[in-house]
Amino acid sequence: MQSSAFDEIRHRITQVLDGSDEGDADAWTALDEDIRGALRYGGLPPAHTWFPGDGRHRRPGIQELAVALCGPDGRIREAALAYATDAPALLPLVAIRCADWAEPVRERARAVLEAKPTGLPGLPGPSPETLRTVASVILRVAGRRYGGAAAEMLGRLLREGPEAGVTALLASRDRRVRRLAHRNAVDRGLLSPARLAATATTDSDVVVRDMCANAVLAAVGTGDGAADGTPLTRLLAARQGRIRAAGVTGLRKADRAEEAEPFLYDRSALVRACARWVLRQAGTEPLPLYRAACAAGDGMPHRAPLGLAECGDRTTDAPVLWSLTGDERPPVRAAAVAGLRVLDAVRPGRIAPLLGDSSPCVVRETRKALQPWADHFFPVGDVPRRAAVTPSPQLGEGAATPLPEAGGAPHRDTAATPAPGPRAWIRRTLGFRRVLNRPR
Secondary structure: OOOOOOOOOOOHHHHHHHOOOOOOOOHHHHHHHHHHHOOOOOOOOOOOOOOOOOOOOOOOOOOHHHHHHOOHHHHHHHHHHHHHHHHHHHEEEEEHHOOOOHHHHHHHHHHHHOOOOOOOOOOOOOOOOHHHHHHHHHHHHHHHHHHHHHHHHHHHHHHHHOOOHHHHHOOOOOOHHHHHHHHHHHHHHHOOHHHHHHHHHOOOHHHHHHHHHHHHHHHOOOOOOOOOOHHHHHOOOOHHHHHHHHHHHHHHHHOOHHHHHHHHHOOOOOOHHHHHHHHOOOOOOOOHHHHHHHHHHOOOOOHHHHHHHHHHHHHHHHHHHHHHHHOOOHEEEHHHHHHHHHOOOOOOHHHHHHHHHHOHHHHHHHHHHHHHHHHHOOOOOOOOOOOOOOOOHHHOOOOOOOOOOOOOOOOOOOOOOOOOOOHHHHHHHHHHHHHHHHHO
């Protein structure tokens, strides 16, 4: 092999070892493919000359060992694995060899990898960053023909191995590794309710958040650290609606159902539904609470009209919502319009003036409510994205067609499409001539 090509590969290996992002499995798999491609036609010295196995031969450097682990000759890959036990930095390449096409290479790589995470006497152990990268690589190559055995080995180590290995993987940047580690940590009871609640409110992955939130709910009332209510309280203060909903559901198990009432007016529909369920389980009907809140004047929660619509009656509660569309607070007006849409009580001719409301949130809800009658209120081809619009001239008394009342079918204009203007005719004509004059 030419020295210049070998120097380029050594430089690439150094870059991956020193500058690659922790947990970046793509960098290691790409390195493996690039080295093998570069060596396929250049070649390496025979295995018996590089790794004679007589004990007197010098140990290969880390770059040379990486090249040998990725080379096209299976005998060299197998021989290189004997030196990989004391090179923790190259364990990601050992993980790739666990899915090697050659059975002797696979078996030896799995033996090295299975022993290394537990630590071998007298040899340096892998760092938590290396363990996270190895796990990420294993899951990345699990889809290969022989990659399933390594994935099963990783799962077994997480289920039965040292707790330190599971704890190290909890902080992985690879979401697949983080999910697997949290699943095993929850099953083994390695995380306290306080830490589970912290992860449920801060982790970037929705699967991990839901998993930890459910684990907190399972711990409520078991006396293992969640009895003081602090983890549950943290869930109730979460930014994510799904996590708040889990916390509200846990109030029933914690005998704190009365604390669910403020969540009847939450911004999340899921949280409001869970709060109604908890109160009903405790014998409290939420509908009277909503009606009382909507009659509270200045003390009314902003989303009380929407909650009233979600469990109210059109005949009884729609007039209340219509009156609240004139409230001086924009969030209340927006909630009232949304509530009318939920109750299917929208009267387009009456609600249309709110398209000119000064609040974008009111205009946004009004446009949603008027979508079944879009032909009346929005220009042709206008997608309701902007907050402020001007009502169509058809809103005046001289409208060509009457607006349907509540419950009526939306009207669709059946008038003939107007003839295209002169510019459209010119564009079509010129385009047709270009086609005719195109050289063949």
